[in-house]
Amino acid sequence: MIDAYTLDASATRHDDHGLIAWSIRLRLPWFRALPVSCIERAAVLVDGQAVADRDLLFRLDGQHRPLSDLHAMPTRYWSVDETLQIGVRGESLVPRAEAAVTVELTLRLPDSGGNGGDWSRRVACGAVRVSDPGHAPWPLGVCTFSLGAELRRGRSLRSCLQRIAAIGGYTGLELLGAQVVEGYPAPERRWLDRFARELHATGLEPVCYDAFLDPGRTTVAARDDAAIMALAEAELDIAAALGCSHVRLNVPPRRPLLDHLAVAAEQRDLTVLSELHAQTSADPGVEALLEHLNAMRSPHLGLILDLSCVMRALPPGFVRHMMAAGLPADAVRHIAESWSAGLPPPALPSATATAFAQRAYRLFHRSDTGWLPDVLPFTRIVHGKFFDMDGGREPSIPYGQVLTMLKRTRFDGYLMSEYEGHLWDGSPDTFAQLRGHQRMISELSNV
Known part of the structure; x- marks a missing residue:
């Protein structure tokens, strides 16, 4: 029987x-x-x-x-x-x-x-x-940083953007200036105009331009506000030429500098966003920034929330990467256990193991989601960071909790898929990863 x-x-x-x-x-x-x-x-x-x-x-x-x-x-x-x-x-x-x-x-x-x-x-x-899979209650986009492995394989940026458009469901792009802009940091206007037309042809909206202050220009960091603003305004001009509405640009949280930045952004009809990456509202710099944003209430300043801020586990792919690099199992376990326990980076016997530990602590921030209400009122874009899609879910980030909180606070900005697993494993198909991430967002946001 x-x-x-x-x-x-x-x-x-x-x-x-x-x-x-x-x-x-x-x-x-x-x-x-x-x-x-x-x-x-x-x-x-x-x-x-x-x-x-x-x-x-x-x-x-x-x-x-x-x-x-x-x-x-x-x-x-x-x-x-x-x-x-x-x-x-x-x-x-x-x-x-x-x-x-x-x-x-x-x-x-x-x-x-x-x-x-x-x-x-x-x-x-x-x-x-x-x-039915349902649809996410927010517009979805893709950060071009996700395309690292595809570009290294020789695929053109145009082809990558066409593939993103073909996935369906994505309507926006976040463009990493140093990655996609020819002649960066001083591109020719003719190139910017042509690239803007190519972006328009894909049907994807150039939502955000990711700018930098110092890389690609000088080995000496700009210190005074006048030098910072000179670099910042050049980046704002690129963003405006590409038709973006937002610019990611992290500057020191000084009120006079933020006042100048808000004026420059308003002149170009842009919103400048500071990115919270592996930080929480308890970080002194973030505390100062929130105080200024709350006092200024400028529609031309805000935040990008990167979900590396609320990680609950090291990415499994990164752990495998440490093992493949030859780190002893004991060292890998020590790094993972110390990170998970909220302890400082452990003392390790080799320079290689120490470097991996420092990288883990720099890229991935262990935290719960309890502090997110402090920053969501100023958040215009959420970076939907992901590293591994395992069985249709990202195991390192509590997406269910985050999406519930976004709905509860009536977040209405873009949620940008940002795939970073290619930093240690370039073999997965990036576009399959993006499809899986989009599917997860749709499923979890309709629970």
Whole structure:
């Protein structure tokens, strides 16, 4: 007799023109005790019509794989928090919203029933109705910093922007000046005009221009306000020529300097935003900036909130990168445990390990989300930072909490996807990463 186990299931359509048109997420409490090869067969029916086996792909370790790949992994076991995700190819049967989906898994399990064998077969079943992915309540854009790996592979910027537009759902761009502007920091006006036309042709709005004060110009940092403003105004001119409405520009939080900056921004119909990156409202510099913004109430000044400020774990890809670089497992564990405990960077035996620890503490800020109400009233753009899309979620940042807070405070600015996993692993497809991030934002913001 075959026993039937109940699968906890959910199914979602993905309207992003990617490889996967829709997917099913499944849980069984005892998956964690089994190898992934325990799934002998999967059957999926939509309103009673079977989906072809060849169109079913199983997501594992960030990749979609045919079932035969799982059969070849006898030593790979389900982890405690792992969810089985079955993706269905875009060219297959795409269900309507609210269609009835039935899933049946034939499983090869250890026999604990005294049937005389080591293994037995069981069938686990689940039924669910398909939900639409919904849409995020904010306009979505992409930071061009996300494109680092694609540009290093030789893909042109124009091609990258066309691919972003083809994803659908993204309407804006944040342009990193030193990355995308030819002749930076003093581009020719003719080039700026041509690039502005190319941006317009993509259908994507140039929302924000990321400016710099010193890099690319001088090895000596500008100290006095007059020197800072001379550099800042040159950057504001580039942003205005490209048709941007916002400029990311971090300056010292001095009131006279901010007054001058607000006037220069108003003259060009721009809003200048200071970015909070690996900082919180308790940082002395941020405290001073918030005091000035609150006193000035200028519509031409504000903040960019980068979600590296509220990380709960080191990115798994960065941890793998440390291991691949040859750091001993004890050193990697010491760095991760010290960071997670909120302790200072640990003392380590080698210069290489020390450098990795310093990088981890510089890039990733461990914090909860309790301080965000201090800065959200001044926030115009949120950097949706992400490093790894694992099973459709970013494991290092509490996106559910952040998005709930954005809705509660009626945030109405852009949420910019900013993929940074390419800093240590250039192999993933950037555009697949962006599709996954956009899908996660849509799903979590419609919970």
